[in-house]
Ligand SMILES: Nc1ncnc2c1ncn2[C@@H]1O[C@H](COP(=O)(O)OP(=O)(O)OP(=O)(O)O)[C@@H](O)[C@H]1O
């Protein structure tokens with residue numbers, strides 16, 4: 001059977017709708033507890049311990065919220081604060097579509113909202129990093145599979161930013177999805193541009 005592009009796009013869209021509404025129905029109490037569990041697991045992972053330049057994301061629509069935990073962790077471990085820097089995505093426009101660069105995030109950072117209302121570091125162009133300068137990207141996702149396939153919000157932002165991974169899959173940054181267990185789906189249709197994850201960390205396990 002030949003599966004058309006339209007069919008895949010419609011299937012992705014239905015999976016997104018279902019998983020987004022599942023996540024929006026989670027209680028604040030569950031999410032707070034699970035964020036702590038995800039964080040506790042994350043800091044034991046070799047890929048996290050080895051990484052110096054680490055990107056994470058600001059929680060949107062009930063995504064796991066790790067930034068406060070990560071900032072507090074670095075501040076209370078001065079030896080790590082010297083070694084590790086935390087970055088947040090900054091949405092950029094280009095002729096070939098939107099992609100992400102990354103701005104330093106500290107307890108003192110100033111922010112401005114992007115067009116989705118998501119805070120981004122308010123910094124000068126020269127101090128932004130490109131994805132290939134990071135060691136690790138902790139990525140938000142709408143859905144994932146046990147084979148570490150990822151479906152995002154549908155903008156193609158992460159896929160475009162990481163398109164160099166299609167030809168150089170083993171180069172940095174290491175890619176880790178951060179999600180709740182309820183975002184796992186049996187099978188997600190994959191298109192040629194979709195970048196797979198190296199791992200996914202949830203409140204119960206590392207895939
Ligand atoms: N490398 C790329 N070059 C050009 N267009 C791309 C690229 N990657 C993705 N796109 C386009 O982006 C759109 C959305 O892609 P997709 O459905 O995979 O989004 P997503 O993975 O859910 O989003 P995100 O990457 O922001 O998490 C598609 O129309 C796709 O063609």
Ligand SMILES: [Mg+2]
Pocket residue numbers: 150151152156159193194195
């Ligand atoms: Mg994709």
